Amino acid sequence: MKADGRWEGVYSFEDSPFIMEILTELRDKNTDSISFRKGLVKLGRYMGYELTKTMDTEEVEIETPLEKTLGTVVKDRRNVVIITVLRAAIPLMEGLIKVLEHARVGIVSASRGKAPNFEIEMNYIKIPNITPEDTVVVADPMIATGSTLIKVLKEVGKYGKPKRLIVLGVLAAPEGISRIKEEFPDVEIFVTKIDRELNDNGYILPGLGDAGDRAFGAPLKGR
Ligand SMILES: O=P(O)(O)OC[C@H]1O[C@H](OP(=O)(O)OP(=O)(O)O)[C@H](O)[C@@H]1O
Numbered sequence: 001m002k003a004d005g006r007w008e009g010v011y012s013f014e015d016s017p018f019i020m021e022i023l024t025e026l027r028d029k030n031t032d033s034i035s036f037r038k039g040l041v042k043l044g045r046y047m048g049y050e051l052t053k054t055m056d057t058e059e060v061e062i063e064t065p066l067e068k069t070l071g072t073v074v075k076d077r078r079n080v081v082i083i084t085v086l087r088a089a090i091p092l093m094e095g096l097i098k099v100l101e102h103a104r105v106g107i108v109s110a111s112r113g114k115a116p117n118f119e120i121e122m123n124y125i126k127i128p129n130i131t132p133e134d135t136v137v138v139a140d141p142m143i144a145t146g147s148t149l150i151k152v153l154k155e156v157g158k159y160g161k162p163k164r165l166i167v168l169g170v171l172a173a174p175e176g177i178s179r180i181k182e183e184f185p186d187v188e189i190f191v192t193k194i195d196r197e198l199n200d201n202g203y204i205l206p207g208l209g210d211a212g213d214r215a216f217g218a219p220l221k222g223r
């Protein structure tokens with residue numbers, strides 16, 4: 001995990017060769033939906049594991065069959081809320097919850113319209129109550145213009161103030177990160193890599209294409 005010098009609290013996993021290998025498979029246009037979904041599940045699991053290294057722990061006394069000893073519990077793992085942003089975060093969440101198995105889960109739908117306005121349609125929202133002990137992990141593979149996450153984070157804010165507010169994604173564009181950090185300076189962002197830029201249609205370059213379509217197939221009428 002590597003802090004990105006351009007913003008506070010923004011981290012990539014460029015220093016992890018295995019995570020980079022999974023990203024490479026996701027980027028490859030010849031990777032089919034099955035492998036693409038599997039790749040997202042793997043990233044959820046491994047990035048979730050890396051996230052636990054940033055969590056508060058506590059020492060506990062236990063007894064082995066032979067004697068008493070001290071052990072470790074990742075305390076913050078007990079108080080996690082994962083917010084899954086439909087569609088593309090579904091496989092990512094599947095991996096994350098393998099590591100963060102106590103998590104309560106919120107689901108929101110978000111669909112980005114076409115350029116230049118990229119209007120976000122968000123009409124399904126189920127978010128649990130958020131407490132000051134909670135670590136909230138908003139999972140969305142792609143942070144492009146940042147419009148989706150800004151809308152989602154505003155909504156999440158209505159349910160309580162957590163101990164930590166985290167965005168976990170696969171790829172981000174610098175524009176999207178800057179916009180999110182401007183509105184939510186305290187949010188922590190973890191992505192495998194921060195890519196170069198956005199194209200005129202709001203796609204990340206070099207990117208991996210439309211994450212939802214690659215995982216689940218393109219919907220009719222291109223929406
Ligand atoms: O940062 P932004 O410019 O807002 O774009 C990012 C959003 O675009 C994708 O969702 P999309 O709207 O394509 O929905 P889908 O997951 O159903 O394909 C992606 O999963 C993000 O939620």
Ligand SMILES: O=c1cc[nH]c(=O)[nH]1
Nearest residue numbers: 144203204209210211
């Ligand atoms: O590159 C992008 C940008 C937005 N949404 C995606 O799925 N991919």
Ligand SMILES: [Mg+2]
Nearest residue numbers: 210211212213
């Ligand atoms: Mg999409």
